Amino acid sequence: MPSPTHYKYAATKNLSLVLAPFSGGQGKGGVEDGPEYLLEHGIEKHLKSLGWSTTISDPLKDDDLAAQKSDLSDVSGKCKRPKMVGQATKKIYAAVKEAAHKGDIPVTLGGDHSIAMGTIAGTLDKHPDACVLWIDAHGDINTPSTSDSGNIHGMPVSFLMGMEPEACPPDLKWVPNCIAANKIAYIGLRDVDAEEKKILKDHNISAFSMYHVDKYGISKVVEMALDKINPNRDCPIHLSYDVDAIDPLYVPATGTPVRGGLTLREGLFIAEEVAETGLLCALDVVEVNPALAAHDVHVLDTVSAGVSIAKCALGETLL
Numbered sequence: 001m002p003s004p005t006h007y008k009y010a011a012t013k014n015l016s017l018v019l020a021p022f023s024g025g026q027g028k029g030g031v032e033d034g035p036e037y038l039l040e041h042g043i044e045k046h047l048k049s050l051g052w053s054t055t056i057s058d059p060l061k062d063d064d065l066a067a068q069k070s071d072l073s074d075v076s077g078k079c080k081r082p083k084m085v086g087q088a089t090k091k092i093y094a095a096v097k098e099a100a101h102k103g104d105i106p107v108t109l110g111g112d113h114s115i116a117m118g119t120i121a122g123t124l125d126k127h128p129d130a131c132v133l134w135i136d137a138h139g140d141i142n143t144p145s146t147s148d149s150g151n152i153h154g155m156p157v158s159f160l161m162g163m164e165p166e167a168c169p170p171d172l173k174w175v176p177n178c179i180a181a182n183k184i185a186y187i188g189l190r191d192v193d194a195e196e197k198k199i200l201k202d203h204n205i206s207a208f209s210m211y212h213v214d215k216y217g218i219s220k221v222v223e224m225a226l227d228k229i230n231p232n233r234d235c236p237i238h239l240s241y242d243v244d245a246i247d248p249l250y251v252p253a254t255g256t257p258v259r260g261g262l263t264l265r266e267g268l269f270i271a272e273e274v275a276e277t278g279l280l281c282a283l284d285v286v287e288v289n290p291a292l293a294a295h296d297v298h299v300l301d302t303v304s305a306g307v308s309i310a311k312c313a314l315g316e317t318l319l
């Protein structure tokens with residue numbers, strides 16, 4: 001069996017699979033079933049076959065998430081369900097932080113993208129110099145005041161950057177201001193709200209849209225993104241992967257699909273390139289929503305793309 005030696009930040013050679021069956025960051029049901037489908041599709045076995053050992057942690061297991069989601073009084077300004085999101089992400093934070101401090105690589109299975117507040121804060125607690133590669137059709141950098149939807153899965157980056165402290169709901173005040181603008185880069189963008197574009201510009205955040213992928217090719221784009229946030233290739237990389245970055249032709253079962261996305265191979269190539277650096281310190285796979293599939297093939301396509309992202313990031317190669 002191969003051994004994943006080429007992972008500088010995996011002292012234990014163990015992956016901590018952190019289950020985050022959470023949907024409170026947006027309105028649609030079904031994304032809470034993502035972890036279960038990824039597990040049923042054999043994600044653990046596949047990762048073991050790459051030479052990893054695995055442990056599972058389930059930080060939300062005691063929570064009645066359905067009851068919390070139906071609590072209509074949980075609002076703060078425009079933010080929907082801030083208490084639910086704040087409490088769940090804090091537990092995910094604790095699980096990721098513990099795994100990272102042990103020397104494991106935390107692999108968090110979502111769940112909607114609001115959970116990245118927990119995962120990235122957990123990573124940064126162990127690796128304060130880590131950078132974040134955010135793969136997404138969306139910017140997820142709305143603030144409570146710029147968001148049109150009020151869905152917190154469209155805001156995690158702004159909270160992690162401490163952007164609007166005065167509007168931060170009390171239950172999200174625990175989120176540390178832990179990512180600097182020069183430590184995050186996006187790839188795959190194509191549905192960025194007007195005010196998010198302004199935020200990206202004003203903070204000079206590296207953002208590569210589908211236009212850049214078409215213009216330069218995915219290989220050059222990954223290189224340019226890493227040159228911006230990790231120029232000497234000496235910092236740990238947290239890969240936060242929203243499956244909607246990949247075109248809905250390949251990944252249809254997701255909550256906010258946007259046409260004109262990455263091909264499946266471009267999407268997997270990003271994960272392969274990150275693996276190749278040896279610097280991966282944490283991975284999130286989010287926004288798999290089996291309930292939004294029109295038929296079984298859609299479920300299978302989406303879930304197997306999620307599993308493939310994890311395999312590629314954790315050392316699978318084509319040859």
Ligand SMILES: NC(=[NH2+])NCCC[C@H](N)C(=O)O
Nearest residue numbers: 113138142149151153154256
């Ligand atoms: N993680 C996601 N899929 N985010 C979609 C966000 C969509 C939109 N920009 C919003 O703020 O609501």
Ligand SMILES: [Mn+2]
Nearest residue numbers: 137138242244
């Ligand atoms: Mn998205």
Ligand SMILES: [Mn+2]
Nearest residue numbers: 113136140242
């Ligand atoms: Mn996202």
